[in-house]
Amino acid sequence: MQREDGSNVWCSTNWRRSVFRSRPSLVIGVLDITERKKAEAAEREATSLMQRVLDACPSPTRMSTIEGETLYANPASRELYGDRPHIADYYVNPADREILVSTLLDKGSIDDFRVRQYCSDNTIFWGSLSARLIDFQGKKVIVSNATNINAMIMAQQQTRQANNRLTDAIESLAEGFALYDKDDCLVLANSQYRKMHAICADVLVPGVNWFDFLRVTAERSQFRVPGDKIDEWLAERARDRREYRQQEFQHADGGWFFVSNSPTREGGFVVTRLDITERKRAELAAKEADDLVRRVLEASPVSIQMTRAHDGKQLYSSPATTRLLGDVVGALDHFASQAHRDEYIERLLRDGAVDEFETQLKRSDGQTFWCSISSRLIDFHGEQVIVSHTHDLSDRIELQKQVEHQREKLHQNEKLSALGGLLAGVAHELNNPLSVVLGMSLTLKETSVDAKTVERADKISKAAERCARIVKTFLAMARQQPTRATNVSIDEVVSAALEVVNYSIRSSDIQLMFDLEPDLPAIWGDPDQLSQVLINLLVNAEHALHHWEGSRKILVATGRHPECGNITISVTDTGPGIAEEILPRIFEPFFTTKEVGAGTGIGLSFCHRIIQAHQGTIEVETMPGGGSTFVVSLPASDRFVETSGPSDDEPENSAGLSCLVVDDEREVADLIAEVLMRDGFTVVVARSGEEALTQLRKRTFAVILSDLKMPSMDGRRLYNYIADYHPAEVDRLAFLTGDTISPDAQVFLRATKRPYLEKPVKPIELRRFVSGLVVRQV
Structure with missing residues (x-):
């Protein structure tokens, strides 16, 4: 209706029939409802x-x-749940909704109620529900907000804490939420928003002007704003507040917040606030972590670098990398071979990782070296970047060479040890017949009156003695120590060797030359063994010159090493030299390049073994077509040897004394018996350990000589029996044996501490040995 002043008003009219002054009439009532209509409009606007x-x-x-029954669902809810007829259908366990409703009826609200629900495609997810029980049109209704928290449950605590803020569209939003109208007055604010402004929460009531509220926050020092700068600060904050803006603010207490302003259609604006304190702390921690990582990388001795995959540009290199490779712009400059880098990049792009790729790189000084590269392909600022570690293999390669050298040396020593064991066995088998030959020849020489017979016996004995020396040499090599060490003149060694090979060399049309340094110090060693070494070297040199059409010369030279002072002996030939492929094997036992039957391959291995036993070295220098030189280096002797020693005088006659000889070799036993009987001994021979025990039960003996190695009861068992049943006879027991090389024999002889004489023996050695036993007993 229109008033008299022309303004319109809302009216509510009612009428009824009546009689006024006896006439029908209408009674009309008019009520001004303009304010009610305004209130309804405001309510509709708010709704x-x-x-x-x-x-x-x-x-x-x-x-x-x-x-x-669903009264309202926003688009997000319909997208999440779909259109199910009943809310209970959303729950995997319907009892969960009963709990939610019961809680609402009891308390009126519920926050972060976690249940398993079905989404629109019937997959199951964890939802966080926040709800309020309100009156709506005279009925109790439930307003609820749902959040899919699957990711939050699987994420770390920081993510879970962030997602817990999402409670409902208004109250349970993780962000602080505030709605201001077109007059900058607060319409509503959720609890998170109030919490973020806790210091001014009493002012934050609906209707408060945004500028008034901000002034209070500044005055109460929620923000770090000086008192005389508050107006300027408010003006800055007011600018473009109704346009979309995002800013970060720090409160005076150190908290950080991400604030977004979004305009509404009515001319107001929405403010959302997100607490980013943890993120800021994380960024600060990340920055500190980055600084720490950089400091670690800078201090690390490990080579680390980052390079772009497509062009090799170097993005980062640790100091260790710079020291190793130099300060270069691109990784392409490192690789010694472009083909290797192409292969490396191909594998890395295909597999995403490469481990221990071995290649050659160039150092800062331009020298190449072998290295191992391990790398990973990562995405860095949208580019494929290689993070790699380079390990210098120079030390490892050198170590491998040393290990291979030591392994080869060990392998060679094992072969030589096996050879020594074999030779020891052969030598032991030769000892008994050599003892007979040597003993009989010397006995024949001593007893014969015929000059011719004496001469022949002398030749036999010398040959037998030489065989005996060779056998003892074999045994010494098997033990890896000299058998008869003394001060040896190197000239005497050369002379002894030449006696053996001089004729053979000269008769082969080979010129033998000498360059012997005078007055060299003596060598501490076995002269026979050292002579055997030189003999082998000379024989090999002679064989090298067979069928050689060039110069045919052999030079024997002696001297002193200028640095270590060792005595050196060298044998040089002008033959074809030694091929490079067989050079590492020339000291291996049984290795030979000669035809079958022409050589055994044990000569140089024997030389190697003997020189090692003398604490020396033997090396070879060769050149194909330019001959070979074998150089033996031995330490000079620093020992003084007494000139007085055992004389060759005959031992005193032992008439009246008895001796038990125990040996399974009849000829050896008879020889020993014959030698001792000539000295006056009464000798009883036992062919076995059992027979010896029978004799011991009958009588006692001044001396008991037993072999160690015998069938049935050997020398060890015989000793044990005597020690148990005839202990008085133990001190009269000694051993004659050729088995002193085996570990068992050495352990037994050391343990019993009984005297022993090694076969083959000369009669004079046997007499002195037995005489010494008799003297010890007296």
Whole structure:
């Protein structure tokens, strides 16, 4: 209706029939309802605004009856749940909804109620529900907000804490949420928003002007704003507040917040606040971590670098890398071979990782070296970047060479040890017949009156003695120590060797030359063994010159090493030299390049073994077509040897003494018996250990000589029996044996501490040995 002043008003009219002054009439009532209409319009506007806010809210929000009938669901809720007829159908366990409703009826609200629900495609997810029980049109209804928290449950605590803030569209949003109208007055604010402004929460009530509220925050020092700068600060904050803006603010207490302003259709604006304190701390921690990582990398001795995959540009290199490779711009400059880098990049791009790729790189000084590269391909600022570690293999390669050298040396020593064991066995088998030959020849020489017979016996004995020396040499090599060490003149060694090979060399049309340094110090060693070494070297030199059409010369030279002072003996030939492929094997036992039957391959291995036993070295220098030189280096002797020693005088006659000889070799036993009987001994011979025990039960003996190695009861068992049943006879027991090389024999002889004489023996040695036993007993 229109008033008299022309303004329009809302009116409510009612009428009824009546009689006035006896005439029918109408009674009309007019009520001004303009204010009520304004209130209804305001309510509709608020409802519409709320509808739009909720529809725009990304969090699923719905309103339903207590029985489960849906009254309202925002788009986010319909997208999440679909259109199910009843709310209970959303729950995997319907009892969960009963708990939620019961809690609402009891307390009126619930926050972060976690349940398993079905989404629109019937997959199961964990949802966080926040709800309020409100009166709507005279009925109790439930306003709820749902959040899918699958990711939050699987994420770390920081993510879970962030997602816990999402409670409902208004109250349970993780962000602080505030709605201001077109007059900058507060319409609503959720609890998170109030919490973020806790220091001014009493002012934060609906209707408060945004500028008034901000002034209070500044005055109460929520923000670090000087008192005389508050107006300027407010002006800055007011600028473009109704346009979309995002800013970060720090409170005076150190907290950081991410603030977004978004305009509304009505001319107001929405403010959302997100607490980013933890993120800022994390960024600070990350920055500190980056600084720490950089400091670690800078101090690390490990080579680390980052390079672009497509062009090799170097993005970062640790100091260790710079020291190793130099300060270069690109990785392409490192590789010695472009083909190797192409292969490396191909594998890395294919597999994403490469481990221990061995290649050659160039150092800062331009020299190449072998290295091992391990790398990973990562995405860095949208580019494929290689993070790699380079390990210098120079030390490892050198170590491998040393290990191979030591392994080869060990292998060679094992072969030589096996050879020594074999030779020891052969030598032991030769000892008994050699003892007979040597003993009989010397006995024949001593007893014969015929000059011719004496001469022949002398030749036999010398040959037998030489064989005996060779056998003892074999045994010494098997033991890896000299058998008869003394001060030896190197000239005497050369002379002894020449006696053996001089004729053979000269008769082969080979010129033998000498370059012997005078007055060299003596060598501490076995002269026979050292002579055998030189003999082998000379024989090999002679064989090298067979069928050689060039110069045919052999030079024997002696001298003193200028640095270590060792005595050196060298044998040089002008033959074809030694091929490079067989050079590492020339000291191996049984290795030979000669035809079958022409050589055994043990000569140089024997030389190697003997020189090692003398604490020396033997090396070869050769050149194909330019001959070979074998150089033996031995330490000079620093020992003084007494000139007085055992004389060759005959031992005193032992008439009246008895001796038991125990040996399974009849000829050896008879020889020993014959030698001792000539000295006056009464000798009883036992062919076995059992027979010896029988004799011991009958009588006692001044001396008991037993072999160690015999069938049935050997020398060891015989000793044990005597020690147990005839202990008085133990001190009269001694051993004659050729088995002193085996570990068992050595352990036994050391343990019993009984005297022993090694076969083959000369009669004079046997007499002195037995005489010494008799003297010890007296």
